[in-house]
Amino acid sequence: MLSSAPPSGTPRFGANYTPSQGWFHHWLDFDIDAVRTDLDAIAALGLDHIRVFPIWPYFQPNRTLIRPRAVEQLVALADAAAERGLDVNVDGLQGHLSSFDFLPAWTQTWHRRNIFSDPDVVSGQAEYLRTLAAALADRPNFIGMTIGNEINQFSAGPHPDPDRVTQEQAESWLRTVLAACEQGAPGKLHLHAEYDAAWYQDDQPFTPAQAARLGAVTAVHSWVFNGTAQRHGRTGAATRAHAAYMIELSKAWADDPRRPVWLQEVGAPAPLIPAEHAADFTESTIEAALDCQDVWGVTWWCSHDVSRDLADFPELEYSLGLLTNDGAVKPAGAAISRIVEEWRGRTYEPAVRTTAVVVDDAMSRRSECGPGGAVFEAFARLVADGVRPTTVLASRAADTEHLAARGIGEVVLPGDVG
Incomplete structure (x- = not known):
């Protein structure tokens, strides 16, 4: 199986793998048979x-110790995926997952250092x-590295203890860690991924320009609990087209007009999307996203529900899976399966979007692009009126x-836009 496919081909469909046993703590008690069951x-x-x-x-408990056994287990997981026809993208710096932070002790408390700007920390991350x-470079099913899961959340509020950096420092860090991935596995699809603060938050040091210009593809993470569903409701045009909006918003900032965009995270969060409507939301979200040009693929969050045996997760995190914790297919999973079958072998080339909403270039005006902002609401009104809009920077509008x-x-x- 090829590690990547051109946007003009059939889009890729995948899932963010959440192990059914032990969640991501499964690395502490790694069981390849349990992994194989999940991958099946x-x-x-x-x-x-x-x-x-x-x-x-878990993988780098000391700055100069990258545990060989942990790396071997990661390779074993990738090989098990290959046996089942699954390609693998690896997120490196976790970082942050489902409301929990995972940072090594050598960056915290008595060793408190900025994870984006301290030279020793950055050197350790790069290695x-x-x-x-x-370790994965020679595996044909290895897509490439993603730097980390929404690691920009560590760089500004609302994080309770942010590692603050400037936009210039954030870009320098991104270039350094992306180069390290390329050194390890030349020619693979290496990228970085931020949560939507990069697009919507005025004081976020990670920027839309960085997201749309650095790395092999642009990653967008679409979550309608960001104020979209609260404002527009479950069936509102803005809610159903939020992922498509983020894809089209990214195009305003891209230098390459045909830069691929990966919808790398999207899910149906309860109670804003009730369980009985998850399949409909899944279908409408993917349909809208694939009506955008240059979509590399859609990767749903997530594969399996979080076990109720695990404590202290936000309630919505327990029910985001395409599969239950014991592997049964949920309605959203059945919807994804139908969509995959419908798209099998189809050529992907949506019509051009000819109407563009103007986006201010200023980083201090990014909130206009978020829910309730002028750009966001104008885009939503156009969608509701049957228009297929995109966006363009003010500096490029003429x-x-x-x-x-x-x-x-x-x-x-x-x-x-009335």
């Missing part, structure tokens, strides 16, 4: 890839990412060459 259930849905999550402090990438390259024939200001 994922493959049975027809999916072609998984995104996996080594826990950073860790290089090591994981190199650039005829740029507009022509993207097929944009009409540029509208947010305030002009």
Whole structure:
């Protein structure tokens, strides 16, 4: 199986792998047979890839100790996935998962150091990412590395103890760790992924330009609990098209008009999306996303529910799986399986979007792109009226060459959308 596919081919469909036994703590008691059982259930849905999550402090408990056994277990997981026709993307720096932070002791308390700017920490991170990438480089089912899961949440509020950096420092860090992945596994699909604060939060040092210009593809993580579903409801156009909106918003910032975009995380969070409506939300979200050009693929969050035996998760985290904790297919999983079958062998080339909403270039105006903001609401109104909009930066709104390259024939200001 190829590690990647061009956006003009059939889109990729996958799941973020959440182990059914022990959640991500399974690395502490790694059981390859349990992993194989999980992967069998994922493959049975027809999916072609998984995104996996080594826990950073479990793999690198000391700055100069990357546990060989942990790396071997990661490779074993990747090989088990290959046996089931599944490609693998590996998130390196976990980092943050489902409301829990996982940072090694050598960055905290008595050893408190900024994880983005301290030279020793960054050097340790680079060696860790290089090591994981190199261990998998010769595996044909290895897609590549993602730097970490929404690691930008550590860089600003609302995190309770942020490692604050400037935009310039954030970009320098991204370039350094992406280069380490490339050194470990040359030519693979290496990328970084932020949660939506990079697109919507005015003081976030990780920026839309970084997301849309650094790395092999742009990753977007679409969660409607960010105020979208609260404001627009379960069936609102903004809710059903939120993932598509983020994909199209990323295109405003991309230098390459055909840069691939990976919808790397999206899910149906209860109670905003009640369980009985999860399948409908799944279908409408994916349908809207695949009506955007250049989508590399869709990776649903997540494969398995979190076990109720585990304490202290936010309530919604227990029910996001395509499969129950014991492997039974849920309605959202059945919906994904139907979609995969419908798309099998189809050529992917949606129509060009000819109407673009103007986005202010200023980082201090990013909140206009979030729920309730002028750009966000204008886009949602156009969708509700049957328009297929995209976005364009204000600095490019009169650039005829740029507009022509993207097929944009009409540029509208947010305030002009009634």
